[in-house]
Amino acid sequence: MAEVVSLNNPSVKTGLSTKLAAGPRGKKPRPMFSPRNIMVYGALIFAAAYYLLPLYVMVVTSLKGMPEIRLGNIFSPPLEITFEPWVKAWSSACTGLNCDGLSRGFWNSVRITIPSTVVSIAIASINGYALANWRFKGADLFFTILIVGAFIPYQVMIYPIVIVLREMGLYGSLTGLIIVHTIFGMPILTLLFRNYFTSLPEELFKAARVDGAGFWTIYFKIMLPMSLPIFVVAMILQVTGIWNDFLFGVVFTRPEYYPMTVQLNNIVNSVQGVKEYNVNMAATILTGAVPLIVYFVSGRLFVRGIAAGAVKG
Amino acid sequence: MNSNSVSVRDLSLSFGAVTVLETLNLDVKDGEFLVLLGSSGCGKSTLLNCIAGLLDVSDGQIFIKDKNVTWEEPKDRGIGMVFQSYALYPQMTVEGNLSFGLKVAKLPQVEIDKRVARAAEILQIQPLLKRKPSELSGGQRQRVAIGRALVRDVDVFLFDEPLSNLDAKLRSELRVEIKRLHQSLKNTMIYVTHDQIEALTLADRIAVMKSGVIQQLADPMTIYNMPENLFVAGFIGSPSMNFFRGEIKDKGGRKVIDVNGVDFAMDAYPARGPLEAGRKVVLGVRPEHVKVDEPGDEIHDAIVDIEEPMGADNLLWLKLAGQTISVRIAGSRRYAPGTALKLSFDMSMASVFDAGTENRV
Numbered sequence: 275m276a277e278v279v280s281l282n283n284p285s286v287k288t289g290l291s292t293k294l295a296a297g298p299r300g301k302k303p304r305p306m307f308s309p310r311n312i313m314v315y316g317a318l319i320f321a322a323a324y325y326l327l328p329l330y331v332m333v334v335t336s337l338k339g340m341p342e343i344r345l346g347n348i349f350s351p352p353l354e355i356t357f358e359p360w361v362k363a364w365s366s367a368c369t370g371l372n373c374d375g376l377s378r379g380f381w382n383s384v385r386i387t388i389p390s391t392v393v394s395i396a397i398a399s400i401n402g403y404a405l406a407n408w409r410f411k412g413a414d415l416f417f418t419i420l421i422v423g424a425f426i427p428y429q430v431m432i433y434p435i436v437i438v439l440r441e442m443g444l445y446g447s448l449t450g451l452i453i454v455h456t457i458f459g460m461p462i463l464t465l466l467f468r469n470y471f472t473s474l475p476e477e478l479f480k481a482a483r484v485d486g487a488g489f490w491t492i493y494f495k496i497m498l499p500m501s502l503p504i505f506v507v508a509m510i511l512q513v514t515g516i517w518n519d520f521l522f523g524v525v526f527t528r529p530e531y532y533p534m535t536v537q538l539n540n541i542v543n544s545v546q547g548v549k550e551y552n553v554n555m556a557a558t559i560l561t562g563a564v565p566l567i568v569y570f571v572s573g574r575l576f577v578r579g580i581a582a583g584a585v586k587g
Numbered sequence: 588m589n590s591n592s593v594s595v596r597d598l599s600l601s602f603g604a605v606t607v608l609e610t611l612n613l614d615v616k617d618g619e620f621l622v623l624l625g626s627s628g629c630g631k632s633t634l635l636n637c638i639a640g641l642l643d644v645s646d647g648q649i650f651i652k653d654k655n656v657t658w659e660e661p662k663d664r665g666i667g668m669v670f671q672s673y674a675l676y677p678q679m680t681v682e683g684n685l686s687f688g689l690k691v692a693k694l695p696q697v698e699i700d701k702r703v704a705r706a707a708e709i710l711q712i713q714p715l716l717k718r719k720p721s722e723l724s725g726g727q728r729q730r731v732a733i734g735r736a737l738v739r740d741v742d743v744f745l746f747d748e749p750l751s752n753l754d755a756k757l758r759s760e761l762r763v764e765i766k767r768l769h770q771s772l773k774n775t776m777i778y779v780t781h782d783q784i785e786a787l788t789l790a791d792r793i794a795v796m797k798s799g800v801i802q803q804l805a806d807p808m809t810i811y812n813m814p815e816n817l818f819v820a821g822f823i824g825s826p827s828m829n830f831f832r833g834e835i836k837d838k839g840g841r842k843v844i845d846v847n848g849v850d851f852a853m854d855a856y857p858a859r860g861p862l863e864a865g866r867k868v869v870l871g872v873r874p875e876h877v878k879v880d881e882p883g884d885e886i887h888d889a890i891v892d893i894e895e896p897m898g899a900d901n902l903l904w905l906k907l908a909g910q911t912i913s914v915r916i917a918g919s920r921r922y923a924p925g926t927a928l929k930l931s932f933d934m935s936m937a938s939v940f941d942a943g944t945e946n947r948v
Contacts, residue, residue: 475674477670477671477674480636480641480661480668480674481670483641483662484639484661484666484667484688485688485691485739486662486688486691491691495687499678
């Protein structure tokens with residue numbers, strides 16, 4: 275019993291104890307270069323390099339002039355750093371007839387992405403909330419239909435949607451495209467929100483009902499403040515998904531409303547004159563910059579939200 | 588005019604094909620502390636949720652303060668509810684939690700402040716008002732949750748296993764506090780628990796439930812001493828009541844229960860009706876109603892199998908009539924395993940159940 279008492283005595287930790295026998299003591303040492311560590315870190319470094327190398331080539335190439343690119347050393351860093359390709363890609367690269375660069379497509383994409391993201395998240399979160407907490411009649415059927423919708427290939431629906439939009443007089447407009455994006459985001463977002471709201475303690479919802487809060491009060495005062503992570507997840511999914519969309523952008527809009535991705539394609543694939551690799555690279559990075567920034571800024575919340583949503587299915 | 592605070596009449600509830608409650612009737616008197624006791628899945632929480640209005644009933648009626656509230660929203664029923672997981676709103680301070688319902692009800696700020704201050708005083712949580720629930724201990728959280736029911740200024744409090752998430756020490760502390768709260772407020776309280784100690788200590792009356800049916804509704808002492816059927820007898824009491832399966836026989840003009848050849852005389856047992864010879868019965872005796880090495884008119888020999896000293900009590904496990912029984916004696920009396928003992932049974936405190944119907948005879 276005496277040893278047990280002395281374990282709680284701080285002086286034993288600092289001073290040398292005579293009670294301890296020689297041999298293993300305290301934390302077990304782990305070698306840095308164990309086979310396990312070499313495997314794990316080796317695999318991680320390889321995977322990181324695999325994905326980062328193309329980005330490196332793109333950045334490096336975009337900072338070179340055309341004469342330097344023609345030398346063919348795609349991995350070598352630029353001898354003379356020039357930002358001219360970036361300026362050209364943004365403001366004066368030609369797509370078809372007009373030569374005002376990617377800037378127009380950028381603003382089109384912004385005008386498409388922001389309303390689609392906001393509207394789809396607003397509707398889907400309320401859908402998910404209603405499905406999770408207010409089990410109305412036919413909720414399961416509604417949910418099943420919504421989920422089945424997520425598995426139908428987009429290509430099947432394109433032509434019917436073109437007709438619907440034409441009949442509504444929205445074909446070719448930004449509004450039409452925004453509506454399409456909102457609808458197509460619905461299944462996955464509703465699923466995401468429903469699962470998240472189901473994972474919140476049900477008693478919280480009951481307590482709020484006893485307190486007299488109704489559908490909207492509970493949603494805004496109780497559920498919303500607790501759901502920041504899942505809203506960030508939904509925002510990232512929608513911003514990257516809609517920003518990177520090519521198919522809907524090219525099908526449902528006219529050239530003056532083309533989103534950035536479509537315009538990028540037109541710049542890169544234009545067959546007239548010299549292939550300006552540096553301009554193409556700069557244009558590609560510019561187009562990919564928005565999702566990248568979104569990831570970097572909110573990545574931590576993204577992981578937390580995904581994990582939280584995955585607790586219950 | 589009756590003085591029932593809550594009255595449940597012919598209540599039925601089914602989820603699809605599963606019937607949870609069937610034509611259940613329950614009257615709770617004004618100011619009464621009623622405990623719904625049962626193991627998990629017996630429908631006790633479901634019944635409480637029906638009374639609260641959080642579940643729509645399939646059939647039947649619920650009256651609170653003589654008003655039919657079957658179709659009313661929870662907020663209009665005049666109830667406050669405390670949940671097992673506290674269910675505090677995590678993003679609000681304690682004060683925000685207490686005042687949320689009052690703000691929703693659009694009460695004037697002066698009134699809100701007054702009620703929050705009063706609840707905080709009763710529960711002694713004034714120093715915590717500005718804190719978030721995440722900064723509180725389990726006991727403090729549950730106190731705030733009780734406060735949230737308190738500020739609503741209602742007639743009926745509903746508790747859904749409020750102490751189950753707390754550790755043993757806090758549980759017994761808060762148990763006393765809830766009892767004190769009931770004594771000072773004199774509100775009607777309906778309390779759901781699976782813990783028989785909570786039920787016995789808190790309740791004015793206990794409703795023991797099993798698969799959606801109330802098995803017995805009585806005050807704690809009646810439930811403990813005169814269980815209505817075999818289920819109640821086995822459910823209440825720790826360690827459990829000793830049961831002997833046997834047959835009633837006539838021996839020399841005395842009624843006895845013959846258990847594997849061992850006879851238990853029934854003279855002292857307060858039977859409800861005649862005990863016919865040949866009837867198969869189950870004799871139940873609580874561990875503390877067995878006397879060890881004391882004079883009695885009927886002595887059984889037994890050998891100590893295991894001894895469990897518990898401080899105040901000492902629990903002996905013995906072999907008698909071919910089965911293991913437990914006996915509770917004072918903690919100061921110690922018996923080593925293997926010791927031979929003389930037992931006598933206090934038949935006036937025993938229970939006898941029909942082996943077929945499992946009801947008390």
